[in-house]
Amino acid sequence: xxxxxxxxxxxxxxxxxxxxxxxxxxxxxxxxxxxxxxxxxxxxxxxxxxxxxxxxxxxxxxxxxxxxxxxxxxxxxxxxxxxxxxxxxxxxxxxxxxxxxxxxxxxxxxxxxxxxxxxxxxxxxxxxxxxxxxxxxxxxxxxxxxxxxxxxxxxxxxxxxxxxxxxxxxxxxxxxxxxxxxxxxxxxxxxxxxxxxxxxxxxxxxxxxxxxxxxxxxxxxxxxxxxxxxxxxxxxxxxxxxxxxxxxxxxxxxxxxxxxxxxxxxxxxxxxxxxxxxxxxxxxxxxxxxxxxxxxxxxxxxxxxxxxxxxxxxxxxxxxxxxxxxxxxxxxxxxxxxxxxxxxxxxxxxxxxxxxxxxxxxxxxxxxxxxxxxxxxxxxxxxxxxxxxxxxxxxxxxxxxxxxxxxxxxxxxxxxxxxxxxxxxxxxxxxxx
Numbered sequence: 001x002x003x004x005x006x007x008x009x010x011x012x013x014x015x016x017x018x019x020x021x022x023x024x025x026x027x028x029x030x031x032x033x034x035x036x037x038x039x040x041x042x043x044x045x046x047x048x049x050x051x052x053x054x055x056x057x058x059x060x061x062x063x064x065x066x067x068x069x070x071x072x073x074x075x076x077x078x079x080x081x082x083x084x085x086x087x088x089x090x091x092x093x094x095x096x097x098x099x100x101x102x103x104x105x106x107x108x109x110x111x112x113x114x115x116x117x118x119x120x121x122x123x124x125x126x127x128x129x130x131x132x133x134x135x136x137x138x139x140x141x142x143x144x145x146x147x148x149x150x151x152x153x154x155x156x157x158x159x160x161x162x163x164x165x166x167x168x169x170x171x172x173x174x175x176x177x178x179x180x181x182x183x184x185x186x187x188x189x190x191x192x193x194x195x196x197x198x199x200x201x202x203x204x205x206x207x208x209x210x211x212x213x214x215x216x217x218x219x220x221x222x223x224x225x226x227x228x229x230x231x232x233x234x235x236x237x238x239x240x241x242x243x244x245x246x247x248x249x250x251x252x253x254x255x256x257x258x259x260x261x262x263x264x265x266x267x268x269x270x271x272x273x274x275x276x277x278x279x280x281x282x283x284x285x286x287x288x289x290x291x292x293x294x295x296x297x298x299x300x301x302x303x304x305x306x307x308x309x310x311x312x313x314x315x316x317x318x319x320x321x322x323x324x325x326x327x328x329x330x331x332x333x334x335x336x337x338x339x340x341x342x343x344x345x346x347x348x349x350x351x352x353x354x355x356x357x358x359x360x361x362x363x364x365x366x367x368x369x370x371x372x373x374x375x376x377x378x379x380x381x382x383x384x385x386x387x388x389x390x391x392x393x394x395x396x397x398x399x400x401x402x403x404x405x406x407x408x409x410x411x412x413x414x415x416x417x418x419x420x421x422x423x424x425x426x427x428x429x430x431x432x433x
């Protein structure tokens with residue numbers, strides 16, 4: 001009697017995709033009815049009282065933001081395989097990753113200040129030009145410099161993390177719209193960003209097809225096309241606010257309202273821990289899933305994770321203006337605790353794939369809720385995006401890195417609790433000083 005070896009490839013249940021899709025639809029379309037019956041009713045995306053000027057700007061902004069998100073997602077579809085295709089060794093991959101992260105840390109940190117001085121819309125245009133440059137270079141050069149491409153894409157990631165959001169906030173304040181209308185835009189940004197990442201994966205795989213080696217540069221063509229659309233839209237239809245503040249005035253306001261406010265440091269720490277935990281997750285999620293040696297379709301799990309993030313973002317309006325109307329710091333504390341516990345379980349090296357995928361979906365659902373929540377707090381407290389990207393040394397085990405990320409998230413929960421207590425004090429807007 002022969003021995004049968006199970007060589008099946010693990011795949012997520014198709015019902016999971018249907019559940020996430022239906023849940024997102026129900027969460028979005030049932031919210032107006034729940035909000036209408038709430039005693040804490042506020043203006044929402046579906047209200048007819050929102051000015052048409054803001055809706056036009058919001059649609060244009062979300063369209064450009066979705067295209068920018070798709071450009072960011074196109075470069076991450078094939079990852080290490082594309083680098084290996086160009087003959088890059090694993091040691092060189094780590095080096096280029098460190099160089100790109102260093103560029104994002106040391107150069108990208110000051111880009112936020114520069115964007116405030118010259119205008120956020122111009123920096124969004126620079127973001128598109130950098131993507132266009134990298135795309136054209138990869139198309140016309142048979143062996144493009146991976147170091148230069150990695151540095152440029154790291155800078156675009158830094159610009160993407162603050163310029164689009166800040167530009168939207170400045171335009172919102174310039175037009176004098178309500179805070180709750182801007183909160184709607186925050187969760188829609190997270191929702192469309194995740195959807196664009198999924199779309200970029202579908203587009204890149206469709207362009208490459210079955211001949212991966214021949215069509216490996218096809219995603220670059222798509223990036224060039226998307227970058228050109230964004231550049232045309234920025235140069236013709238949309239403009240940013242002209243900045244008149246001098247660097248001296250900016251520095252005085254920055255020192256007075258940023259360095260001297262404990263709430264800013266607490267919020268910056270929470271933001272930094274979130275970025276670090278997300279970076280750790282995307283580095284280690286695939287090795288963690290395949291640790292037991294079984295084969296699985298990572299390309300089918302990836303949409304589930306981003307779908308969970310989309311679902312988490314749709315929960316945000318329910319919490320801030322629905323029947324419960326919780327305070328932002330309250331559910332941020334619980335969300336950070338849940339994310340920390342999830343990474344703690346993963347760091348324990350649990351090997352059941354189904355459980356891991358469930359935990360990963362829960363992790364990203366919390367990310368989808370936290371991102372617009374922190375964005376809302378950044379409009380309440382005088383903070384500019386503080387973006388930190390971290391790396392890890394190869395001798396540190398995956399479980400240890402996951403544990404560090406979990407501790408950071410748990411400490412972020414404590415920061416949100418302290419921020420809630422300090423938030424009872426009146427705040428000032430340092431931009432108007």
